[in-house]
Amino acid sequence: MPHISPTLSFSTDSNCLSQLILALNGFTSVLTPPTINHIVVPQQEEIMSHFFAQLSRLKLINRWPLMRNVRTENVSEHSLQVAFVAHALAVIKNRKFNGSLNAERIALLAMYHDASEVITGDLPTPIKYYNPQIAHEYKKIEKIAQHKLLTMLPSELQDDFRSILDDQLHTDEETAIVKQADALCAYLKCLEELSAGNAEFNQAKSRLEKTLAERHSEEMDYFLTVFVPGFSLSLDEISL
Numbered sequence: 001m002p003h004i005s006p007t008l009s010f011s012t013d014s015n016c017l018s019q020l021i022l023a024l025n026g027f028t029s030v031l032t033p034p035t036i037n038h039i040v041v042p043q044q045e046e047i048m049s050h051f052f053a054q055l056s057r058l059k060l061i062n063r064w065p066l067m068r069n070v071r072t073e074n075v076s077e078h079s080l081q082v083a084f085v086a087h088a089l090a091v092i093k094n095r096k097f098n099g100s101l102n103a104e105r106i107a108l109l110a111m112y113h114d115a116s117e118v119i120t121g122d123l124p125t126p127i128k129y130y131n132p133q134i135a136h137e138y139k140k141i142e143k144i145a146q147h148k149l150l151t152m153l154p155s156e157l158q159d160d161f162r163s164i165l166d167d168q169l170h171t172d173e174e175t176a177i178v179k180q181a182d183a184l185c186a187y188l189k190c191l192e193e194l195s196a197g198n199a200e201f202n203q204a205k206s207r208l209e210k211t212l213a214e215r216h217s218e219e220m221d222y223f224l225t226v227f228v229p230g231f232s233l234s235l236d237e238i239s240l
Contacts, residue, residue: 046154047154049152049153049154050152051149051152051153054118054119054149054152055115055118055149056076057118058074058075058076058079058114058115058117058118059074059075059076059077060074061074061075061076061117061118061121061122062074062075062122063075063078063122063189064124064189064204065122065124066124066126067200067201067204068198068200069193069198069200070192070193070196070197070198071192071193071196073189075114075117075118075122078114078185079110079111079112079113079114079115080111081185081188082110082111082113082114082178082181082182082185083107083108083110083111083181084107085110085181085184085185085223086106086107086109086110086177086178086180086181087103087104087106087107087110088223088227089106089177089180089181089217089219089220089223090102090103090106090107090177090219091103092219092222092223093177093217093218093219096218096219096222097218097219099219101173101174101177105174106174106177106178108164109164109170109174109178110178110181110182112164112165113167113178113182115146115149115165116142116145116146116149116165117145118145118149119145119148119149120138120141120142120145123138146165146166146167147166149165150162150165150166176215176217177219179215180212180215180217180219180220183208183211183212183215184212184220184223184224184228186204186208187205187208187209187212187228188228188231189201190204190205190208191205191228191231191232192231195231195232212224
């Protein structure tokens with residue numbers, strides 16, 4: 001840091017003034033943080049939103065609640081796995097079967113596909129689809145929950161999230177891919193439980209095989225052939 005004497009003798013000599021200016025510039029450059037001009041001071045208080053605090057509770061909602069599980073699976077981790085698989089299905093469709101899907105958007109839709117369950121809970125599938133009336137009424141409850149989540153966001157962000165949370169704004173192709181991924185992940189859960197010796201998942205596996213057959217697609221067949229067999233192997237086997 002340049003040394004500046006407490007007593008300054010001013011002179012009209014241009015050399016003296018130039019030296020003083022240079023000294024002061026060096027002095028202030030040390031005292032002034034270089035990023036001070038980049039600090040943004042909020043002009044108004046932002047309204048607090050509980051949207052993501054609410055979503056974080058998806059990890060507290062367990063799936064398969066009526067069945068004994070070797071390993072409990074929660075909705076949050078299921079949602080991430082569905083996003084992985086849905087993204088893969090979209091990429092496979094685009095690369096192998098002349099698709100033109102937005103794989104990144106589909107991954108995002110899959111990530112949020114069960115978000116409303118943070119309000120409704122995870123209703124067991126045999127109950128949800130016990131008859132058409134229950135399925136229809138539950139769909140209405142899901143719509144209310146989706147709207148409730150949307151209103152928890154700041155108003156300036158709601159339009160950006162509406163096309164993600166409101167499944168009526170998804171294309172048929174996007175919906176089909178996410179549903180395929182959802183069923184595949186449930187099927188993979190059955191394989192993992194059965195590999196661990198849990199016969200409780202035998203019937204669920206059979207039911208999901210029928211569901212997968214109904215949602216059949218070329219990209220799903222590719223995924224089943226290439227990726228699914230590894231889920232029945234041990235760690236040592238998949239590490240070879």
